[in-house]
Amino acid sequence: MHLLYLDDSGSVGNAADKHVILAGLSVFERQPHWLSLQLDRLAADIWPSEPEALEFRGVDMLSGRKHWRGVPRSEREQAYRTVLSTLTSRDQIRLFGAAIHKGSVSPLDPMEQAFEQVCSRFDKYLGRRHRQSDTQRGLIILDKSAYETSLQGLANNFRKRGYQWGRLNNLSEVPLFVDSKASRMIQYADLIAHAIRRYYDGGDATYFDLIARQFDTEGDVLHGLVHRRPKDMACPCFACKAR
Template sequence: MHLLYLDEAGSAGDAGQTHFVLAGVSLFERQGYWIANELDKLVSSINPADPAPLELHGSPMFGGKKIWRQYPKEQRWHIIKEALEILARSHHSNRIFACVVNKQNISPADPVNYSFEQVASRFDQYLSRLHKNNDSQRGIIIFDKSTYESTIQGLATDFRTIGHRWGVLRNLSEVPLFLDSKASRLIQLSDLIAYSLFRKYEFGDDQFYSIIQDRFDEVGGIKHGLCERI
């Protein structure tokens, strides 16, 4: 079983932002525990007495907001980079899937609909590729709870029954699941991935993206795991 943890960065409805990102990481089921444990150790390194309330969340960590206000910028940014390094050092089967859109360039299409169709179909194609290589695996997509929950659930059901523009999702064992990010370090990691892409495309800042740029699903030099409409 491969679990694709996804989160968004940027707001689909904010006219002040150019880009919207949907991104995250696909983990083989046995890899999830190791990565979550490493992320727990990382957070414990700065608050060993009570690490649980410290949620790895890109925007507050970058800007020093909410609970992260008490930590200096250098420490906050270091933690973002170290969390991404955990993924960068992990097993080669752990792969990033992402869609980055310039909202104006895909108008009148909805950024959430467009991005989810791209990411879900690319994840499904990845699982089909594994099957052709005698490694049959099913997949589940896991989201942070958000305002897009009802939209995503409806799209996923349609993609599995009616189909999307490239076919029907064949390798997902269930409709997407939604978790509270506070309870999942892996959802938090997907937030950092999405925020890293948002910083790169919205602000030209690749200090975080550069750490994970080689972890997209890729075959023959083609990044199948990255959709760009910019």
């Protein structure tokens, strides 16, 4: 089974956020244990007295909030880079993400639009693996949020009735929601989503560039990242240039 861990970045209700991001990583079922160990070891280096309490969240790390207060900025930034580099050092990890410009989908809910995009792309990735004689089911795991009920309902509808591009054929269950404090994998997803939002809303590619080549591709075709924008808005971003 392949597990897709997702987290969101950007607020639907905050006018200052132009985009809503939903993004994360797909891994084979045996990989989370080893990837989580990497963050546990990094946490022990940074805060040896209570490493399990140190949560890797992009906003907190770069702003020095919560348990990151008192950690020098250079160390916080290096920790962020180290986490992302852990992902890019493993060939079997695939990233998926959707950056939805809120104005481009109004009056529809941008988070639901992002979820549909990511679900369909993950399902197609599993379909490609099936055609390559590697049949695996997929499970989506998200951080607990106010969207838990609506996204579970959406996924159930996708499986039963299909979505705008077809039907979901490879997902084994409706999404699961877990507490990010208890899941290092959701913390990886948070840093991915945060890096994407800094890229699209802040024009800062520092962290995005570290992971850009890890998004799911087939040959030269980029499948793992999509940017929904107004039709009259030209965009030179990584995803739009690859279309």
